[in-house]
Amino acid sequence: MDAGKLYFHKRAVRIKTAERTVYFSDGTKIIYDELYSSIPLPEMVGMMEEVPKKIKDKARRLEHTGVALVSIGLRACKQEKLWFYIYDTDIMAARAYMPSVKSSGNVPVGCASIQFEIYFNATNSEAPEEKIAVENCLYALEKLGIAGVADVLFTDFRVMPYGNVICLRQTEKDLPEIISWLLGAKVTPIGRFGKWEYLWSDQAFMSGYRAIRNGNILMPYRR
Numbered sequence: 001m002d003a004g005k006l007y008f009h010k011r012a013v014r015i016k017t018a019e020r021t022v023y024f025s026d027g028t029k030i031i032y033d034e035l036y037s038s039i040p041l042p043e044m045v046g047m048m049e050e051v052p053k054k055i056k057d058k059a060r061r062l063e064h065t066g067v068a069l070v071s072i073g074l075r076a077c078k079q080e081k082l083w084f085y086i087y088d089t090d091i092m093a094a095r096a097y098m099p100s101v102k103s104s105g106n107v108p109v110g111c112a113s114i115q116f117e118i119y120f121n122a123t124n125s126e127a128p129e130e131k132i133a134v135e136n137c138l139y140a141l142e143k144l145g146i147a148g149v150a151d152v153l154f155t156d157f158r159v160m161p162y163g164n165v166i167c168l169r170q171t172e173k174d175l176p177e178i179i180s181w182l183l184g185a186k187v188t189p190i191g192r193f194g195k196w197e198y199l200w201s202d203q204a205f206m207s208g209y210r211a212i213r214n215g216n217i218l219m220p221y222r223r
């Protein structure tokens, strides 16, 4: 593989740090000079060879949420909040976001869109079923006075395996040890699930930028 090129649709499956080699699911491999990884920590540690059992065990007990996203296209809407939290115990979603409030260019003229976020503990439970999740979000639409079911043009359901990291007391103890071991193996974790921190997208991006800048690969950052 050529340096400086971006490769898409590659899934890393194994890493041999002693040989500085990453193996991909399509049978290809790459030898690296420096490795920066935004792959979720438990998966990253799981695919590395030569990891002490103590570190593997610590990485395995990191917990995170997954998130089921129910997106709804509407022909009309009575709500104009960009995003809001939901505390009703009969509504599965904890938060909703309206791309059509962000920009009217996100929807056809006169229409609206909303995305409900249903979080679940991905470490020890399954994502909600599509039918149950979508029905509950349609119920939420009406209950919260956002729109009537008759206004719904379409729904979309998808599950992201990583939503947020879960901060437990044990995480505070385990995380520094895992990261310190990775750095010792010349792997720099970056991003939300690489660093296992509640980072927003700009912070996730900058964590990678800063790590690489410190490794002197990029030009110094200029404001």
Ligand SMILES: Cc1cc2nc3c(=O)[nH]c(=O)nc-3n(C[C@H](O)[C@H](O)[C@H](O)COP(=O)(O)OP(=O)(O)OC[C@H]3O[C@@H](n4cnc5c(N)ncnc54)[C@H](O)[C@@H]3O)c2cc1C
Binding pocket: 010, 011, 012, 013, 038, 039, 040, 043, 067, 117, 160, 162, 163, 164, 190, 191, 192, 193, 194, 199, 200, 201, 202, 204, 205
């Ligand atoms: C529902 C939701 C709403 C959010 N809203 C906002 C918002 O409004 N504003 C904001 O700033 N932030 C928001 N965030 C947070 C934001 O999405 C994250 O901070 C950001 O995406 C983290 O970027 P990242 O590159 O670190 O991780 P990710 O975006 O998770 O990227 C990691 C990548 O690694 C890939 N990967 C995993 N395993 C492998 C492997 N073995 N081989 C190759 N690739 C692999 C994954 O496919 C993924 O593409 C939101 C998050 C969620 C879940």
